[in-house]
Amino acid sequence: MNPAPGSTLFDGTQARKGYALNKMCFSFNSAANRAEFLRDEDAYCRRFGLNEAQRAAIRHRNVRELLEAGGNIYYLAKFAGIFGLDVQDIGAQQTGMTKDEFRAMLARAGK
Amino acid sequence: MARIVGAVTTSHVPAIGGAIAKGRQDEPYWKPFFGAFGKARDWLARVQPDVAVVVYNDHGLQFFLDKMPTFAVGAADEYRNADEGWGLPTLPPYRGDAAFSWHLIESLVAEEFDVTSCQEVLVDHAFTVPLQLLWPGPGPCPVATVPVMVNTVQHPLPSPARCLKFGAALGRAIASWPSDARVLVLGTGGLSHQLEGPRAGFINSEFDRMCMAKIVDQPEALGGYSIPRLVELAGSQGTELLNWLVARAALGGRVSKVHSNYHVPISNTASGMMVLENA
Numbered sequence: 001m002n003p004a005p006g007s008t009l010f011d012g013t014q015a016r017k018g019y020a021l022n023k024m025c026f027s028f029n030s031a032a033n034r035a036e037f038l039r040d041e042d043a044y045c046r047r048f049g050l051n052e053a054q055r056a057a058i059r060h061r062n063v064r065e066l067l068e069a070g071g072n073i074y075y076l077a078k079f080a081g082i083f084g085l086d087v088q089d090i091g092a093q094q095t096g097m098t099k100d101e102f103r104a105m106l107a108r109a110g111k
Numbered sequence: 112m113a114r115i116v117g118a119v120t121t122s123h124v125p126a127i128g129g130a131i132a133k134g135r136q137d138e139p140y141w142k143p144f145f146g147a148f149g150k151a152r153d154w155l156a157r158v159q160p161d162v163a164v165v166v167y168n169d170h171g172l173q174f175f176l177d178k179m180p181t182f183a184v185g186a187a188d189e190y191r192n193a194d195e196g197w198g199l200p201t202l203p204p205y206r207g208d209a210a211f212s213w214h215l216i217e218s219l220v221a222e223e224f225d226v227t228s229c230q231e232v233l234v235d236h237a238f239t240v241p242l243q244l245l246w247p248g249p250g251p252c253p254v255a256t257v258p259v260m261v262n263t264v265q266h267p268l269p270s271p272a273r274c275l276k277f278g279a280a281l282g283r284a285i286a287s288w289p290s291d292a293r294v295l296v297l298g299t300g301g302l303s304h305q306l307e308g309p310r311a312g313f314i315n316s317e318f319d320r321m322c323m324a325k326i327v328d329q330p331e332a333l334g335g336y337s338i339p340r341l342v343e344l345a346g347s348q349g350t351e352l353l354n355w356l357v358a359r360a361a362l363g364g365r366v367s368k369v370h371s372n373y374h375v376p377i378s379n380t381a382s383g384m385m386v387l388e389n390a
Binding site: 003004005006007008009010011012015019022023025026028029030031034063064067072073074075076077078080081082084086087088090091094095102105106107109110 | 126170171172175176177193194195196197198264265266267305306307308309310311312313314316338339340341342343346347348374375376378379381
């Protein structure tokens with residue numbers, strides 16, 4: 001039921017696949033948890049039971065890998081927030097652009 | 112009985128909250144967005160609502176994937192904002208009206224919309240940003256609030272047609288409240304945008320402008336879209352249009368457009384804003 005190339009609906013299949021990863025990212029609403037992740041990333045990931053692909057994607061700080069591993073963008077944004085990255089950083093990384101190029105693309109959409 | 116004074120629909124992206132916190136409203140990047148709200152505030156000063164029913168989607172502050180209600184209604188006398196993880200300042204609590212909320216819940220369930228009732232709700236940027244836009248300044252929000260949450264996070268989402276029916280029932284629920292309250296309905300989110308995947312940064316101005324025209328006179332035409340088609344045309348987060356449809360349908364019948372604004376981009380999003388009232 002995927003609607004367009006480049007869009008994956010976050011449905012039950014994705015929600016089951018990404019549950020542990022998203023649960024960890026949901027925990028990053030708390031500043032104490034964000035600090036704990038930074039203090040001992042391995043232990044933090046183990047506590048949430050990430051699978052190998054999810055653990056690798058977190059290690060690589062790679063959004064497309066995180067999505068592939070079942071991540072939901074709303075929860076992943078909280079992971080990105082730990083590193084001070086916003087949705088334009090995330091967009092640039094996923095599309096292989098610099099942030100300036102990505103911003104310019106968005107500005108062109110308004111012309 | 113309570114009276115609906117009208118509806119405001121607006122984008123709600125977190126970056127707006129960031130710009131407010133940093134006082135950037137008059138910078139060239141932000142002015143075309145913030146500048147449009149003066150007329151909305153003039154209208155509010157005229158119609159003087161005392162309650163706002165805020166239709167929005169939570170983004171992983173209140174709800175996790177362990178339990179994901181399709182439609183949920185806050186039922187508390189106070190709603191707290193909290194850390195969402197990316198540095199927005201936490202705002203003071205918002206006043207609720209639990210008695211009104213329970214009236215809405217009873218009326219909606221009686222009309223076969225089996226909503227989830229929530230005596231505690233952490234309200235995220237999709238709730239707080241629109242209220243900040245309409246009532247800026249450091250003081251507490253001057254109106255009581257009711258959060259109404261629509262799932263746009265985990266598919267299956269409610270269809271556009273279902274959201275129009277839900278909004279109509281919400282409008283009847285508001286209007287049957289034995290009170291002289293003046294109620295504003297807010298629909299937040301949108302318009303076209305997509306945050307994730309190779310299509311990140313997708314915006315469709317033509318579709319957005321069509322939606323802003325149809326939502327006034329022919330909202331039922333927007334009810335014909337399937338969710339996959341809506342994602343294709345508006346981007347995966349463009350499904351937040353559902354919140355607009357609920358708010359529009361709450362007005363019922365014929366409406367007139369008091370004011371509107373459309374500007375691309377703010378952050379990754381095509382921003383839209385409309386003020387509607389019953390004709």
